[in-house]
Amino acid sequence: MMRSPEVRLFQAYWDDGTLDLLAGGAVVLMGVGYMLELFLAEVIVLPLALAVWAVLRKWLVEPRAGYVEFSRRRRERTRHELLATVAVGAGVLVLFLALVVLVRGGTAVLGAYVDALPALLLALLAAVTGMLTRAWRFAVYAGVLAVAGAGTVVAGTGPGLALVVGGLIVWGVGMVLLVRFLAASRRFEASE
Amino acid sequence: MAPPVVPEVDGFLHEPARLRVLAFLAMVDAADFMYLLRQTGLSRGNLSVQMGRMEEHGLVRASKREVDGRLRTTFALTEDGLTALRGYKETMHRILAAIPD
Secondary structure, three states: OOOOHHHHHHHHOOOOOHHHHHHHHHHHHHHHHHHOOOOHHHHHHHHHHHHHHHHHHHHHHHHHHOOEEEOHHHHHHHHHHHHHHHHHHHHHHHHHHHHHHHHOOOHHHHHHHHOOHHHHHHHHHHHHHHHHHOOOHHHHHHHHHHHHHHHHHHHOOOHHHHHHHHHHHHHHHHHHHHHHHHHHHHHHHHHO | OOOOOOOOOOOOOOOHHHHHHHHHHHHEEEEEHHHHHHHHOOOHHHHHHHHHHHHHOOOEEEEEEEEOOEEEEEEEEOHHHHHHHHHHHHHHHHHHHOOOO
């Protein structure tokens, strides 16, 4: 199905790769945090990445891509979707813990799956980001992180490695997109 | 007198560069010059001339405001611009409908 021009314009807004780069880098750092047992990193890395992304967007992307304010309808829709998905995400987490701890009973079952939980939650976050930005590659990242999370349960490597591997893939795609964006900007400036 | 079967097109809006810019501005609340330059593929000189002419016609409005400590000029479609664009769309629908398959 052909997407509307407004949706394609909104999607293109996220195609510079900075969000992927920062999100991927944050996931790698979270993985390293797990490996080195620096659990403070899990808490601060994502908000920090978001703040750095806003700065990077302003100083690197906007001077080249320009500035746009999307329609109020689009902004309100994004806000509503964000609130809804945060609620759904929290519900899924509570449900997951309830099922594991209460229904299937016992910490042994929780122990088997708990290593996958960080990657699965980040996969959920990636899926939400994909929905909010309409950049569907984030749905692919969600799949990568989910598979990496499942891999930790099978391989018993702990959550850190899954995050490092998944994060590196996201970071790599972000780097490719950013290099392409900067090259396209250079070509555009040269043609002016 | 009955209205013409094939309506007359607004010649000012029908110009490809202007129509392209107006269509972009109809999708967003506001955009700066660089964004329109990148999205429309027009040359800097052409876009500058077209923005000036559309502003004179009251179709777009330029606003200067400070965002993050920097003075930013953004362009937005005016109410008259939106009305004119909708009228143009309706006219084109009627003209295209007159063309047999």
